[in-house]
Amino acid sequence: DQQVKQNSPSLSVQEGRISILNCDYTNSMFDYFLWYKKYPAEGPTFLISISSIKDKNEDGRFTVFLNKSAKHLSLHIVPSQPGDSAVYFCAASDAGGTSYGKLTFGQGTILTVHP
């Protein structure tokens, strides 16, 4: 039972353009969502997060949008840079108490940004 889904295994974008990575979830108890960037044989690096009480959060080139009714979130990277090439994971948590930090991950999307 995959509670967090990233249906696009890969995405290829040209440098300077927008990258849009999508994520869907099924568990309505999730109330905190995070995006991580990961390279092979390394731990995930936190990028940006959003609470369920918001529908948008922006940090520099990264913006996360949340549509609670559709149980969908997306990560926008503008402008995309070759250094953004990595695997991107969407993660969700039912935050609060010690359960915070107990994350459910999507399958990941491989982003390739071409010069």
Next chain:
Amino acid sequence: GAVVSQHPSWVICKSGTSVKIECRSLDFQATTMFWYRQFPKQSLMLMATSNEGSKATYEQGVEKDKFLINHASLTLSTLTVTSAHPEDSSFYICSANRGTPIFGSGTQLSVL
């Protein structure tokens, strides 16, 4: 910023031996740490929640007698893979909370 250190970064062992992986929060205390594993081309899956001073909580399907977790101090959790077999070969990652979950660099375990 806050750092979670994980050691070793990779280990190769013979089938039947035990392997210990350490996870340390370097500049903050963590009463709770989390252990994940990632098989090739798959997602990160939570294995267990490590609780300082008490027993770990294991996710369904994870054998507690095979994956021993000890969280003896506020900055250190260890995962011991006992009697490792080739199917235990995986990438093991720990995390701790510092505002947001911060991950260690991971340990690649290869069991021959």
